[in-house]
Amino acid sequence: MSTKLINRFSFMSKMYLVFIFILGSVFFIMNVSPNEYSLNDWVWIYTLSTAAFLLCYFDIRLSPSGNAFSMESSIYLATIFYFSLNHGLAVLFLTYFVNFLYNKSVSNQAHIFNFCMYAITIFCTYKVFELFGGLEGTGNFYNLSPYIVSLIIYFLLNLLITLVFFIVSAHPEFKGILNRGLLKEVFFAYFVTLLLSLVLIILIDNEGFFGLFLFTVLVVLLSITFGKVLEWYQEMANQANKDYLTGLYNHGYFKDYLKELFQETKKTGGQLSVAFLDLDDFKKYNDYHGHVQGDRLLKFVGEYLKNETKDRGFTVARYGGEEFAIILPKTEKHEAAAFMDQLRKKLNDTPFDGVERLPYRCISFSCGIAEYESDMYEESELLHKADQALYYSKAQGKNNVQLYDEKRISRDALKFKEDLDAIEEQLKLLLYKDVYTYRHSKRVFTYAMEFSDRLPLTEEEKRTLILGALVHDIGKIEVSRDIINKKGKLTSDEWEMMKKHVIWGKEIVLSDGRFEEVIPLVELHHERYDGRGYPYGLKGEEIPKLARILCIIDSFDAMTTDRPYQRTKTFSEAIVELRHCSGTQFDPQYVEPFIQMIEEYYPEKITNKTVST
Incomplete structure (x- = not known):
């Protein structure tokens, strides 16, 4: 980011702070009249301010990441709803004055910004409360609409003022805040705070000072309890995530x-x-x-x-x-x-x-x-x-x-042979359940070996394509024998079950742990180039290259082999179908090279000259 842009954001953030300071100060000065308070008013103001300060100190942690919120807002809101705007702003001022003297870890600028922000939101919330017919000094909630609307305004104003500050100051964590879902935590925090403000009004109306004392003690205990629970959670999480010997993550x-x-x-x-x-x-x-x-x-x-x-x-x-x-x-x-x-x-x-x-x-x-x-x-x-x-x-x-350099790093032929033997052992499980799928996998494996030599692939990519071709249908082990061997067309439910073989195949390969590189081929060889495949509907180059290649090979063999519910195509008919679906089902850049390979390697199976479509 250029220096000019940094300076522009710095100027904008300063102007925004000045604007909030002026607006908050005007609302505070215009609506606070200390000479109007009686002795009883002063007692309530000092008591409420003490409670609000305690709630600032005993905040409630939302998560082990350190996000927390304090519930002093419930004091401010209960004060303006039950007493008056004048009382609420006075409580706000005393709370932040004590906080300013006590909490030196927060900058003076932050203290002033927070005070002015609350002054603005408290003023606007009270005016909305009045506008919708809210009445001070009552604990009856027969008409909840003034409270609900004003509480929504309070939440939205706090959120808006804070987000605008992040935007104009180009705060580096702004995107992270949105991405981490902090807004959900903020919404929860404000919802609890606003709900408690109504609870506090009822307590004050029925029990007076004792009601405020009881509310404050309960919130403080709640804060301590949350802290202990999260400490315990963090300790348990660390034990689950850490290696016992080194203390590193496991x-x-x-x-x-x-x-x-x-x-x-x-x-x-x-x-x-x-x-x-x-x-x-x-x-x-x-x-x-x-x-x-x-x-x-x-x-x-x-x-x-x-x-x-x-x-x-x-x-x-x-x-x-x-x-x-x-x-x-x-x-x-x-x-x-x-x-x-x-x-x-x-x-x-x-x-x-x-x-x-x-x-x-x-x-x-x-x-x-x-x-x-x-x-x-x-x-x-x-x-x-x-x-x-x-x-x-x-x-x-x-x-x-x-x-990692794909041009230099490849396993030798002996290691490749060992890998093939290991996958072949897995594949033999299919032989006893579904001989068709076993033979299909062997043919696709042969086509993949032949086709890989004609493509501009690295040795590692060739190896992955060949291994993936051999094991791509391993998930059909989990499909019911009745579905696999059914002579007629599958029902919609049976087809949905059949489609799950790609997910089951992925799980089988993962459980082995030796061939994780073939997972995209096992899981995605039924995705289509036009996005109409399964299991995820990936499109174009969202589908890994080797999975796109395998889709062509797999489909060609499926078309040219006897199947229970589908007429077998000749090689010539299958080539016509490949060209017809080039760009929709298949990646067009690999269709013609594959056709050329088939025509060159299997001329005896080409019954007549194929045509382009």
Whole structure:
């Protein structure tokens, strides 16, 4: 943001504060007449002011994040409804005068702004109360409309004055306030406050000073109780989210928080990086010195990582064993790599008992880093790439930091064969329940291998497409055998059940934990390019690239294979259908390359020349 713009916002915010100060002062001076108060009035004003100050001090916390509200507004409102506007403004003045002397943690400017804001809202609320026929000095609520309308005005004016201040001052947290749903908490706070003002009127009308005393004590006790409950909640939440040994966040919290940040980044744009780091030769250290000393090393490294990252707003977690993970929001991958390499070198130079027996004679770690990319569908893709980068870092001799680079990082053929064998074992479960789906998956797998070689994909993308093609229908294990083997057309209920196989497939892959990168293909291969697919109705490039490719392959095999409730198409007819649905069901950039591959690899199945539509 330019200096000129900053100055403009600074000037606007100052002018806004001056405007609120003048307006609030005018309303206060014009409506307060101390010489009109009787001795009884003064007693009530001082007593109400004391109660309001106590409610300012004993605020009520809304959430562990620190958001809180005080209920002194209920005192001001009850005063203007039961006594007069004159009394209400006097109570407001005395309360803020004492608060000004006592609470030095709040700036003088904030004290003045809050006083003037309340003066404006109290004045306007009272005038609305009068306008709708409200009567002072009564605890009867046979006609609630003056109270309800005036309370709504009080809430809206407070909210409006505050929001305008955030806007004209270009407050950096303005968007965050709206995004975090703070307005819901504000609405709840004001609703409770305004309701209590009516309760206080009844207490004062029936019990006088004792009613005010009872109200104040109950609210103070409520404040203390809320505080204790939230402290207990925070303690329990910390125990659930923290690793018992290192005190860092645990694996579960890390994944939940990353998912939240990932979705936020996907919506708003921005940068997000993730780093996986693994202590080098930790098993050797444990073997040399025992598990107790090994735990001390883990605690030491955890404390080191926490201290080095806390000022940057990064989140560190113990991911498992000797592996740690760091979320680096608003950080691009090269900046993240520079930071992690600096961290690594500093840790290398940090002494610790027994590390001289390790190969590098120091504490060292291997680190892999990946950055959020706009075409990523889920945070699991980001984690997978960071894990791949870590794998590459270890392969490079350990004690180094590597960025995920799809041109360099790929698993060797042996590892790929192991992955295929593992997925094949899962797929065999389908063989005993639905031989059609098993054979369909094998054919789609073959097409994917053939097609991937003709596309400009990285080795990692090819691997993911092939594995995803093999396992894409694994969720049909959960579909009833009666539905899968039904000869006629499915009913609407049966079809809804069948469509759930993509969600069940995702859950099966997640439970295995080894192939999270194929989740978008399993979950989204029935999405359509025009947005009319399922399960989410994604459209165009909202659908990950590999899922769009798999949709074409899957549909082609489905059209050309015997099915219980659909006539089988020839290869030629299926090619015509692919072209007809190009741009609606299928991504047009992959339709023709796939057709060319089919015509080249399977010429004996092309019964006649296909035509373009």
